[in-house]
Amino acid sequence: MPKFMIWIAALAALIALPHGLSFSQQEILVFLTINVLLVASYRLLTLTGEWSLGHVVIMGVGAYTSALLTKKFGVFVPVSMLMGGVAAALIAVLLSFPLFRMKGFYFLIGSFAAGEIIRLLWKRFRDPFGGAKGIKGIDPMPDFSIGFYQFDFFEPTSYYYFAGFIVIICLWILWRIEKSPVGLTFHAVHWQDKLAQASGVNVRAYRTLAFAIASGFAGISGALLAHYVGTINPNAFDIDLMVFVLTWAIVGGTATFYGPILGCVVLTVINEIVLRELGLEQMRPLIYGAIMILSILFLPNGLESLVQKATQKRAGNGAAQRSPAE
Amino acid sequence: MTNFLEVKNLTMRFGGLTAVDSLSFKVEHGTIHGLIGPNGAGKTTTFNMISGFYTPTEGQVLLRGEDISGLHMHEVARRGVVRTFQHSTLFAELTVLENALVGTHMPFRPNIFAAIIGWDKEDRHGAEARAKEALEFFGLDGLLDEKAGDLSHGHQRALGMAVAYASHPDVILLDEPFTGMNPEETRQMMDLMERLKADGITILIVEHDMQAIMGLCDNITCMSFGKFLAEGGPTEIRNHPAVIEAYLGGARHVA
Numbered sequence: 159m160p161k162f163m164i165w166i167a168a169l170a171a172l173i174a175l176p177h178g179l180s181f182s183q184q185e186i187l188v189f190l191t192i193n194v195l196l197v198a199s200y201r202l203l204t205l206t207g208e209w210s211l212g213h214v215v216i217m218g219v220g221a222y223t224s225a226l227l228t229k230k231f232g233v234f235v236p237v238s239m240l241m242g243g244v245a246a247a248l249i250a251v252l253l254s255f256p257l258f259r260m261k262g263f264y265f266l267i268g269s270f271a272a273g274e275i276i277r278l279l280w281k282r283f284r285d286p287f288g289g290a291k292g293i294k295g296i297d298p299m300p301d302f303s304i305g306f307y308q309f310d311f312f313e314p315t316s317y318y319y320f321a322g323f324i325v326i327i328c329l330w331i332l333w334r335i336e337k338s339p340v341g342l343t344f345h346a347v348h349w350q351d352k353l354a355q356a357s358g359v360n361v362r363a364y365r366t367l368a369f370a371i372a373s374g375f376a377g378i379s380g381a382l383l384a385h386y387v388g389t390i391n392p393n394a395f396d397i398d399l400m401v402f403v404l405t406w407a408i409v410g411g412t413a414t415f416y417g418p419i420l421g422c423v424v425l426t427v428i429n430e431i432v433l434r435e436l437g438l439e440q441m442r443p444l445i446y447g448a449i450m451i452l453s454i455l456f457l458p459n460g461l462e463s464l465v466q467k468a469t470q471k472r473a474g475n476g477a478a479q480r481s482p483a484e
Numbered sequence: 485m486t487n488f489l490e491v492k493n494l495t496m497r498f499g500g501l502t503a504v505d506s507l508s509f510k511v512e513h514g515t516i517h518g519l520i521g522p523n524g525a526g527k528t529t530t531f532n533m534i535s536g537f538y539t540p541t542e543g544q545v546l547l548r549g550e551d552i553s554g555l556h557m558h559e560v561a562r563r564g565v566v567r568t569f570q571h572s573t574l575f576a577e578l579t580v581l582e583n584a585l586v587g588t589h590m591p592f593r594p595n596i597f598a599a600i601i602g603w604d605k606e607d608r609h610g611a612e613a614r615a616k617e618a619l620e621f622f623g624l625d626g627l628l629d630e631k632a633g634d635l636s637h638g639h640q641r642a643l644g645m646a647v648a649y650a651s652h653p654d655v656i657l658l659d660e661p662f663t664g665m666n667p668e669e670t671r672q673m674m675d676l677m678e679r680l681k682a683d684g685i686t687i688l689i690v691e692h693d694m695q696a697i698m699g700l701c702d703n704i705t706c707m708s709f710g711k712f713l714a715e716g717g718p719t720e721i722r723n724h725p726a727v728i729e730a731y732l733g734g735a736r737h738v739a
């Protein structure tokens with residue numbers, strides 16, 4: 159029962175949150191919500207031990223798909239978002255054929271190359287992708303009312319509630335997968351693929367499954383972004399954003415479900431509130447790089463290890479703590 | 485039962501080195517079959533070919549008459565042939581129970597959609613029951629929440645066998661299961677092997693502990709430098725001149 163109350167309180171806080179913020183902070187809150195899904199989906203991929211550099215481009219696949227479906231075929235916006243996710247997952251399945259011939263470092267480089275090829279295709283083919291300028295005037299989410307609340311999607315707060323709702327559902331699904339026998343098999347594939355195979359696990363299929371699921375949810379996050387900002391282009395999904403995703407995951411830690419989310423929230427707050435106030439925004443990549451190096455040196459198990467220590471102290475003697483991936 | 489598991493002219497070459505050279509033998513259903521030979525004889529390589537970890541350069545592995553050589557390891561496992569590894573190969577970061585749960589992958593195949601909705605409760609309970617049963621069988625039921633990497637060497641060997649046993653195998657390939665165990669533990673393990681055999685599980689075992697091998701096996705195949713050397717019951721093998729000769733360079737004593 160008390161646990162239930164904590165969730166209610168957290169939900170109430172999330173609903174109240176935008177009302178204490180300025181307009182531009184509310185906008186940042188929307189991006190943060192979308193990025194939480196992006197980084198949480200990335201973690202599912204890291205469960206099988208693979209680190210991709212193409213995740214952000216896959217997010218872009220979801221964004222482009224959803225944008226084009228609404229623009230060219232008039233698909234209803236929330237439906238197009240779902241289809242964006244499906245398209246991203248399908249592209250991942252296709253990419254898995256060349257990419258899963260590689261492991262570790264080679265997979266990392268291969269995924270980067272695959273991502274760059276997709277971005278080149280967006281730039282090269284004006285029709286339908288709009289070339290380097292991308293797609294403009296993407297349909298917004300249509301306004302609607304649920305009786306006590308009127309969704310007006312020119313207001314960031316409304317979009318925050320909408321995106322938040324979608325993201326919470328997605329996080330719940332990701333959580334259910336991780337805590338299921340499928341999630342255990344992902345861990346098994348990561349830690350000892352030989353023994354997993356000897357136990358009858360089709361390692362290749364499970365790697366592909368994790369890659370497809372992670373990509374599907376990244377695609378949904380991309381679609382959420384596209385219909386909020388209204389314009390997308392190939393550079394919105396370049397390696398810069400990928401470096402941010404990596405930084406969030408590494409600074410937060412990837413041993414727990416909440417680690418990367420924590421990293422994303424804390425770094426966004428530091429970035430948007432502190433740096434912007436100090437006028438240091440131009441130095442963002444530099445400061446992110448420094449934070450990443452410092453955290454690897456001084457907090458190798460990520461922010462999550464601080465949380466684990468704190469909660470374990472309170473619990474007296476903590477349950478066996480799993481060491482982080484890699 | 486004829487020709488339950490048979491290897492025929494099995495050959496494995498690594499570059500210029502022929503690790504296994506045209507090896508043939510048969511394993512009868514429901515028996516404990518030993519595979520012995522001095523260090524480097526090619527025993528682990530043979531296991532690797534039977535289990536699908538390596539594709540043989542030449543030759544065949546026949547299971548109930550079906551050629552399974554060249555299949556992936558998980559495909560071989562799904563036909564009922566499950567192996568353990570010479571060096572304790574475990575999910576060191578996972579708990580003992582989680583290790584055994586991975587072992588139940590085949591009888592309780594995970595379904596992602598059922599898992600999300602929560603319609604796989606029965607399977608999860610079944611898998612957990614089976615995992616605990618396998619752990620109890622190998623005397624590990626007191627260690628469910630320990631990390632596998634923190635276990636003693638003997639317990640790690642036992643867990644490796646429990647993971648294999650959890651999958652309800654027809655054949656278990658054991659690569660040096662008794663290393664790191666004291667004589668008392670070894671004796672207990674031998675009893676467990678006998679019980680597995682009584683359950684109808686066929687065991688193919690590689691082991692350097694000759695006392696254990698002689699006490700346990702119905703049939704023994706001896707190989708040396710990748711080649712077949714001799715085959716027979718424990719007494720035959722113990723007194724076989726070629727076997728004694730092969731071991732004089734290495735362990736200096738047979739039994």
Ligand SMILES: Nc1ncnc2c1ncn2[C@@H]1O[C@H](COP(=O)(O)OP(=O)(O)OP(=O)(O)O)[C@@H](O)[C@H]1O
Binds near residue numbers: 525530
């Ligand atoms: N992957 C490999 N590449 C090259 N050579 C190998 C490989 N695996 C095994 N060998 C060689 O093949 C020969 C047989 O090795 P194997 O491991 O099968 O012997 P073994 O009988 O299991 O020995 P032990 O009793 O020491 O475990 C050895 O000479 C070994 O060096």
Ligand SMILES: [Mg+2]
Binds near residue numbers: 527528529570
């Ligand atoms: Mg060996």
